[in-house]
Amino acid sequence: MWKFNTASTANILGFLALSSYIFTLLPTCLRVVFPPLRKTKLPVVLLKFRRQLGILAFLLALGHAWILINKRDLDFLDLKTYEIYIQGISTFLIFTLLAATSNDWSVKKLKKNWRRLHQLTYLAMFLLAWHIYDKMFDQWSFVTPLAIIGLLTTIILFLTRRYLEWQEVKIKEDKSYVSAAKIKIID
Template sequence: MLIDTSVSSANLLGFISLLTYILTLLPSSIRIVFPQIKKAKITMNLLKYRRQLGILAFIFALIHAGLIIVKRNVDLFDLQTYKISLEGTVTLIMFAILAVTSNDWSIKKMKKHWRKLHKSTYVCMFLILWHIKEKMYGHWNIITLIEIILMTVTIVLFFRRRWLEHYK
């Protein structure tokens, strides 16, 4: 398998979206897996601005999808389009719902249901990893390799966190 060094602007935006999304996930895992740095300034800032970062991740993902649609002249009225990119479409829809409800008003109105809804972000980790592997299969570039490593580390941290929460 050869790694291509060229990266399209759509893929670069997907990468930026991924990085921003990972920044929304890190504070929860860091606080449990590495308790000695849970009060670190970076961890506290990521926690403080998590909702804004999530909205940014959605915006970057939306632009990423838009560029892919334009570049490949995708027919949005053809159901095959959604079958071909099921994982990307589902993730984008989930990101949209999370972005729309990432505000104080939604928290007040939805109460405990808001937290349950926003825990669905962890499903996106797996969908995104699937999306990267599926869409980049056969023509990886250096960004693809970095994305897979970052998502794998994020997922491992998540599982470690869940294990520590369960067995503490």
């Protein structure tokens, strides 16, 4: 039978950070995967507050990391620390970059590169899945299944979104190929 541990403050902060992060990913995924939801309030509100939710996710992740660094007395000069916590450290570095550039000034200065930089959020999504699996596999608390279900649902929505976008591009390419072929036949 499953036995759940009590969730520590660090785990609760990690779960809240993950939840805020998931809310930043949902608007685009919901709009593409479920087109009728485009005009409903949920994606519109989430899209409106996406930057604030991302910064909140970063601050909660910072609290999560701070508590665990102090609790475990981590030594960042020891390479073993990076070996053990590579997913968490990598995800936190991505969150730091995204939070630091989540402002109008960065959007103006970085232009197209801002969009490319913020594509790192999808790498963070997969790193978080690895992080949760690796760190929580044998010490589940009541937030662990919620985190896993939320993140897996988001990953499935993201992969479905990417597939639908790929299909749309393929259809457009096929149409342009057919149009080009018709023009050659007419000439």
